[in-house]
Amino acid sequence: DADVTQTPRNRITKTGKRIMLECSQTKGHDRMYWYRQDPGLGLRLIYYSFDVKDINKGEISDGYSVSRQAQAKFSLSLESAIPNQTALYFCATSDYGQGGEKLFFGSGTQLSVL
Amino acid sequence: GENVEQHPSTLSVQEGDSAVIKCTYSDSASNYFPWYKQELGKRPQLIIDIRSNVGEKKDQRIAVTLNKTAKHFSLHITETQPEDSAVYFCAATASGGSYIPTFGRGTSLIVHP
Numbered sequence: 001d002a003d004v005t006q007t008p009r010n011r012i013t014k015t016g017k018r019i020m021l022e023c024s025q026t027k028g029h030d031r032m033y034w035y036r037q038d039p040g041l042g043l044r045l046i047y048y049s050f051d052v053k054d055i056n057k058g059e060i061s062d063g064y065s066v067s068r069q070a071q072a073k074f075s076l077s078l079e080s081a082i083p084n085q086t087a088l089y090f091c092a093t094s095d096y097g098q099g100g101e102k103l104f105f106g107s108g109t110q111l112s113v114l
Numbered sequence: 115g116e117n118v119e120q121h122p123s124t125l126s127v128q129e130g131d132s133a134v135i136k137c138t139y140s141d142s143a144s145n146y147f148p149w150y151k152q153e154l155g156k157r158p159q160l161i162i163d164i165r166s167n168v169g170e171k172k173d174q175r176i177a178v179t180l181n182k183t184a185k186h187f188s189l190h191i192t193e194t195q196p197e198d199s200a201v202y203f204c205a206a207t208a209s210g211g212s213y214i215p216t217f218g219r220g221t222s223l224i225v226h227p
Contacts, residue, residue: 033214040123040219040220041219042120042203042217042218042219042220043158043203043217043220044217045214048214050212058214090157090158101146101148101207101208101209101213101215102148102160102163103148103150103158103160103215104160105157105158105159106157107156107157108157
């Protein structure tokens with residue numbers, strides 16, 4: 001089945017370290033997103049990309065950067081991790097040809113910054 | 115931009131009871147309203163959606179209603195079962211163009227056997 005895959009599933013890192021979370025998809029979708037989930041705060045958008053040459057900031061992009069290496073790959077980087085970036089991170093995709101509004105989520109990456 | 119408010123944040127019911135989760139949105143351009151269910155340790159998954167040209171949509175035990183004038187929409191679950199226990203997120207967006215879904219903060223539904 002076509003899917004959205006995130007690696008790693010869990011990551012523990014230390015303050016100040018640079019880390020990368022990776023997302024790949026076999027759905028053939030053009031749009032990709034990175035969300036952060038914190039208890040009680042829902043799903044907040046970090047960055048999104050409508051195609052390979054398009055990168056846009058979401059509501060909470062400070063401290064993060066992204067790279068769209070190919071249509072199927074969208075990675076999220078924390079340049080210098082800090083403890084309040086401890087959260088569950090989800091990658092998602094959508095298909096503009098189908099309206100673009102239905103999101104398909106990856107399995108998530110639980111990040112802990114000590 | 116769009117703002118979505120979701121209530122309640124936690125909902126506890128007995129098995130067999132009904133559950134209702136309510137959301138309001140602010141942008142009149144929004145025309146698509148999905149609901150996602152996230153079971154413990156799992157990813158959010160779309161369970162039902164409604165478009166602005168429809169007032170109600172039903173799928174077995176779940177239904178969604180939309181009031182465009184008041185800018186609110188609701189998820190109704192009847193005859194709740196323990197497997198309905200999850201976090202439910204509402205969202206609002208528009209089809210096509212550069213619209214991005216905006217999510218509510220989620221409702222943790224607990225169904226007691």
